[in-house]
Amino acid sequence: MSRHSSSFLKRIYAVIGIVLLVWSSYLVYILVMHIWHQHGEEVENMAISEEEKLFKEMMKDKKEVTYNLGYKVIKQEDIEKHFHHIGDPVMHDSINICIKCHGDIPHDKNKAIRAFLNMHSDFFACETCHVRVDNKKFIWYNKTTGKEVDNFEISVFLNNIPQKLIPLLEVDGKFERLDSDSKRNFVDEFRKMLPTLSPDKKSQGLKIIHKNVSKNPVKCDECHAPSLSQSYLPLLEIGYKERRVNQILSNEVVGMVEKYKEFYIPNFLMPGQTK
Ligand code: HEC
Numbered sequence: 001m002s003r004h005s006s007s008f009l010k011r012i013y014a015v016i017g018i019v020l021l022v023w024s025s026y027l028v029y030i031l032v033m034h035i036w037h038q039h040g041e042e043v044e045n046m047a048i049s050e051e052e053k054l055f056k057e058m059m060k061d062k063k064e065v066t067y068n069l070g071y072k073v074i075k076q077e078d079i080e081k082h083f084h085h086i087g088d089p090v091m092h093d094s095i096n097i098c099i100k101c102h103g104d105i106p107h108d109k110n111k112a113i114r115a116f117l118n119m120h121s122d123f124f125a126c127e128t129c130h131v132r133v134d135n136k137k138f139i140w141y142n143k144t145t146g147k148e149v150d151n152f153e154i155s156v157f158l159n160n161i162p163q164k165l166i167p168l169l170e171v172d173g174k175f176e177r178l179d180s181d182s183k184r185n186f187v188d189e190f191r192k193m194l195p196t197l198s199p200d201k202k203s204q205g206l207k208i209i210h211k212n213v214s215k216n217p218v219k220c221d222e223c224h225a226p227s228l229s230q231s232y233l234p235l236l237e238i239g240y241k242e243r244r245v246n247q248i249l250s251n252e253v254v255g256m257v258e259k260y261k262e263f264y265i266p267n268f269l270m271p272g273q274t275k
């Protein structure tokens with residue numbers, strides 16, 4: 001082999017060597033960045049609080065749906081912010097029995113409608129939808145004193161009001177409040193004794209507390225029905241002015257509410273879902 005060709009070969013080896021070196025450095029770089037990045041994410045996740053996580057979740061499924069009701073535009077995202085996650089302007093109801101355990105903004109499972117359900121929970125007691133009554137008698141009570149509010153007239157959208165609507169239950173011909181003193185005492189006692197109760201007693205107590213709770217809560221289109229006589233709520237009797245009644249029954253709200261029909265298969269009928 002001539003001197004010339006051997007030095008040519010050396011150059012080729014050198015070039016191949018450099019290429020291999022660059023390529024392996026590149027591989028090492030990719031690997032290091034990959035591991036480093038993963039580690040970084042882990043550290044970040046550990047450092048954030050529950051609330052921040054919730055906020056991140058919220059931003060993830062952030063949706064901006066607007067509903068034009070003709071006289072008013074509702075942004076679903078706004079409603080979610082207010083009533084679902086941050087819950088800022090919801091006035092605490094210290095009277096309602098259910099709220100003692102479930103809190104003021106209890107709906108979480110059904111993402112499509114939870115914001116609406118929580119919004120309604122600001123002016124309706126849980127029992128308004130969760131306890132079905134035949135004799136449609138309702139009263140408004142004050143969220144801090146519990147006292148009945150007489151002659152409540154409603155002509156504007158109810159937002160963060162001090163009153164709530166609750167049905168009365170007919171017992172032996174008499175109308176009783178579902179949140180009677182005896183029921184409130186029972187719930188308070190039960191909650192106090194809870195840590196000492198056997199699983200049997202616990203479920204017995206919960207059964208008593210949920211005795212009137214229907215498996216089939218009142219649905220959107222039962223209230224936002226095509227006509228007043230078809231509506232579950234006697235809207236005029238509970239204080240709504242005729243103009244407001246027409247808005248509540250209006251085509252726009254009813255149309256919007258129709259979209260949510262498919263969600264009303266009670267959870268316990270769906271295999272694989274919670275109760
Ligand atoms: C003492 C605390 C307590 C009170 C008071 C209470 N609940 Fe509950 N509620 C629970 C618990 C705990 C469960 C879950 C029961 C289970 O897992 O079997 C539950 C379950 C429910 C469910 C079913 C949830 C699901 O995922 O299907 C509904 C609806 C409900 N409660 C509504 C109400 C209403 C309405 C009231 C007021 C009349 C009320 N609760 C009062 C503790 C309470």
Ligand code: HEC
Pocket residue numbers: 098099102103104105106107108109110114117120121124125126127128129130217218219220263264265266267
């Ligand atoms: C406007 C009617 C309405 C009001 C008011 C209301 N609920 Fe509900 N609630 C429903 C409906 C409808 C469902 C079933 C949602 C679905 O399709 O999964 C439900 C579901 C629930 C569930 C089960 C699952 C979940 O996480 O969403 C609980 C617990 C519950 N409600 C408790 C309450 C409590 C406590 C209150 C009072 C603070 C209340 N509800 C007020 C209509 C209402």
Ligand code: HEC
Pocket residue numbers: 069072074113116117120124128129154156157158159218219220221222223224232233247248253256257260
């Ligand atoms: C128990 C009866 C009842 C149920 C159930 C109910 N609503 Fe309502 N809804 C009302 C009433 C009454 C108002 C008016 C509140 C007020 O006075 O501001 C209202 C207000 C509204 C508004 C605002 C309309 C306006 O004029 O400002 C929307 C939107 C709405 N409901 C949608 C829904 C959806 C969606 C559901 C089901 C998840 C639902 N509603 C379930 C009774 C009900």
